[in-house]
Amino acid sequence: MENKNNNKKAGSKSLGAQFWKEFAKGIIISNPVFILALGLCPTLAVTSSLDNALGMSAGVIFVLLCSNIIISIIRKATPASARIPVFIVVIATFVTILSLVFQAYIPPLYESLGIYLALIVVNCIILGRAEVFASKNSVLLSIGDALGIGIGFTLALVIISLLREILGTGSLSVFGLELFKIPVLSASPMTFFILPPGAFLVIGLLLALFKWLGVIKNE
Amino acid sequence: MASKILSNKIYPLVFLTIIVLASVSLLVYINSITAPIVEAQQEAEIKNMLSGMFADMDDYKYEDEIYTIYQDSEIIGYAFLAKGKGYGGEINILVGVNEDFTIEDVVIISNTETPGLGSKITESSFTNQFRGMAAGDVALKKDGGDVDAITGATISSKAVVEAIRKAMEEKINLLEGD
Incomplete structure (x- = not known):
């Protein structure tokens, strides 16, 4: 009796530990943007302001979490030959729900994310997690994976958008509230940074920086 | 029994159909909730813009x-x-x-x-x-x-x-x- 209890405890503990492992890996060591270099299209497009980056991140976390849960639940019944269309339908459903909800309740965000909201469907982070993780793991671990990758994506978008908004407009605001304004820079901002070339430059430099930090760590 | 169903050639088709039907019914339901809100919003927005132009509009x-x-x-x-x-x-x-x-x-x-x-x-x-x-x-x-x-x-x-x-x-x- 005691043994059984111990086993059960050990089992649940390792499941918890596994959950945290899957959760933590997505944030830094397999950060979707900086390390896996996935989902770069929305990353480039929406990081011109912090607001957009946060809105996009919230959207991706919602879709990733829901699709991971559903795909994990149906993984044993899903036929291998039809799995990709099934994943896409599941993902598209949640993206459509998201855009309907955004349109109804947060129209300014819906407007500013524009086409990129609908394009979450083809964000390879989400399809990637469905194929690599959720279709092979339990619901609990899939939740951990979705949250970890989602937060890693958010972290990347926030870093990029902070740099771009501050350099490109000389000020920073969140949800219409201005946090600060840099005197000289805001008068003649480096508009380049909120334009597409600025996105490429910032992401390229950040990727190089993280690569360099990784190299240092390995040595 | 389960493996027999899974190996059936029509099964992927049936499965995908079920998924799509579930998806469509869920979306129809959510759209029926959000559509009136979106419509009301757009109308309010237009009215707001028009009354911003014509202050005397009633x-x-x-x-x-x-x-x-x-x-x-x-x-x-x-x-x-x-x-x-x-x-x-x-x-x-x-x-x-x-x-x-x-x-x-x-x-x-x-x-x-x-x-x-x-x-x-x-x-x-x-x-x-x-x-x-x-x-x-x-x-x-x-x-x-x-x-x-x-x-x-x-x-x-x-x-x-x-x-x-x-x-x-x-x-x-x-x-x-x-």
Whole structure:
């Protein structure tokens, strides 16, 4: 009796530990943007302001979490030959729900994310997690994976958008509230940074920086 | 038994059909909740914009793509949409005209012009210029009109000007024909 209890405890503990492992890996060591270099299209497009980056991140976390849960639940019944269309339908459903909800309740965000909201469907982070993780793991671990990758994506978008908004407009605001304004820079901002070339430059430099930090760590 | 079902050739088809049906019914349900909210929002937005142009407006009617503005059941002006092709894509403009077909005000509803350059078309320093103009005056100064272009954003400025003039000529013809 005691043994059984111990086993059960050990089992649940390792499941918890596994959950945290899957959760933590997505944030830094397999950060979707900086390390896996996935989902770069929305990353480039929406990081011109912090607001957009946060809105996009919230959207991706919602879709990733829901699709991971559903795909994990149906993984044993899903036929291998039809799995990709099934994943896409599941993902598209949640993206459509998201855009309907955004349109109804947060129209300014819906407007500013524009086409990129609908394009979450083809964000390879989400399809990637469905194929690599959720279709092979339990619901609990899939939740951990979705949250970890989602937060890693958010972290990347926030870093990029902070740099771009501050350099490109000389000020920073969140949800219409201005946090600060840099005197000289805001008068003649480096508009380049909120334009597409600025996105490429910032992401390229950040990727190089993280690569360099990784190299240092390995040595 | 389970493996027998899974290995059936029709099974993937059936499974995908079930998933799609579930997806569609869920979306229909959610759309039925959000659609009225979205509609009400758009109407409120239009009303808000119209009353921003015509402070005395107490009612409006939408017909043939023209908003007719009423005060105490008397027509005090008209408003209509103008679409321009800018540097970065479509520019949507709401144009308000008085009874004598001079511009009351113009509002840039949406644009995808370059932030910090072409996007200045939304600023009042640009849009205020149009007030009081008749359709014939709506042109850039270099084209013999009365409108100052935005420095560094001639294409965006021109797109707005052309769109407004074209829309005005078209709608005024329509209104005068009535």
